Amino acid sequence: xxxxxxxxxxxxxxxxxxxxxxxxxxxxxxxxxxxxxxxxxxxxxxxxxxxxxxxxxxxxxxxxxxxxxxxxxxxxxxxxxxxxxxxxxxxxxxxxxxxxxxxxxxxxxxxxxxxxxxxxxxxxxxxxxxxxxxxxxxxxxxxxxxxxxxxxxxxxxxxxxxxxxxxxxxxxxx
Numbered sequence: 001x002x003x004x005x006x007x008x009x010x011x012x013x014x015x016x017x018x019x020x021x022x023x024x025x026x027x028x029x030x031x032x033x034x035x036x037x038x039x040x041x042x043x044x045x046x047x048x049x050x051x052x053x054x055x056x057x058x059x060x061x062x063x064x065x066x067x068x069x070x071x072x073x074x075x076x077x078x079x080x081x082x083x084x085x086x087x088x089x090x091x092x093x094x095x096x097x098x099x100x101x102x103x104x105x106x107x108x109x110x111x112x113x114x115x116x117x118x119x120x121x122x123x124x125x126x127x128x129x130x131x132x133x134x135x136x137x138x139x140x141x142x143x144x145x146x147x148x149x150x151x152x153x154x155x156x157x158x159x160x161x162x163x164x165x166x167x168x169x170x171x172x173x174x
Contacts, residue, residue, distance in 0.1 A: 022076060025123030025160040027069035028058030035061025056122055068141065072114035072158040081108040085168050092172035093152060099169065100134070100148040107141045107155075109165035115141040115155030124156040124163050143167035 027033065028049060036045035038061065049058055066074075075081055087106045093099040108114045116123065118137040119130055128146050130137045135146035143153040153167045 022073065023159045023161050024069060024073055024076070025158060027067055027073075028053065028056060028060060028122075029062060029067035030070050031063060031066050032070070033060055033062075053122075068114075068117055068120065069158055075108070075114050076112070079112070081112040081114060083110060083112055083168055088168040088170055091169060093169045095171045095173050098148040098151055099145045099153040099171070101136075102144065102153045102169065103136050104142065104169075105140075106143045106153075106167050106169065108167070109143075109155065109157060110168035111165055113157045113159055113162070113165060115143060115167075116158050117141040118144070118156075123158065123160050126156065143169065 034047070036047050037043075038046060040046050047060060049056070049060070085106055085108070087104050091102075091104055091106075093102050117140060118128065119139045128135065128137055130139075132146070136142075136144055137146060141155065143155050145153045150164075150166070152171055153169050154164050155167060156163060157165050
């Protein structure tokens, strides 16, 4: 029996209410992703990155570590992003600054979705200056409010169709 036929038979047995389809972005860097030359019999790639995403320069089939999207999916499957977060119970974010000065390590939203790292442009592209010390951005995915542009700390999500969400942090008057 071919793999295709086997998958079709298996999928027919799955009820739609048994399947949880998450909206995470396609993970080009996943440790679970096979490389472009796997199963090639003629030396040509069996999988290619669409031109739309070629600027990301993903290395398909990397085996060094879990990608940030791998981690986001696992944390989602195992309900690791608890609401309210331990940090939200212990931190009060300034209403006066709209949390622009927040420098905690909360890295998921009030919906329980892991944040996209600020130094990544996928799944959501942005033009924030990572070197601006007032914003506290960098090579992490912690909740921030760069420029105080929103009402409170937020982040880009790792979901494909939900760009930004607020983080689970209490606002307070000083």
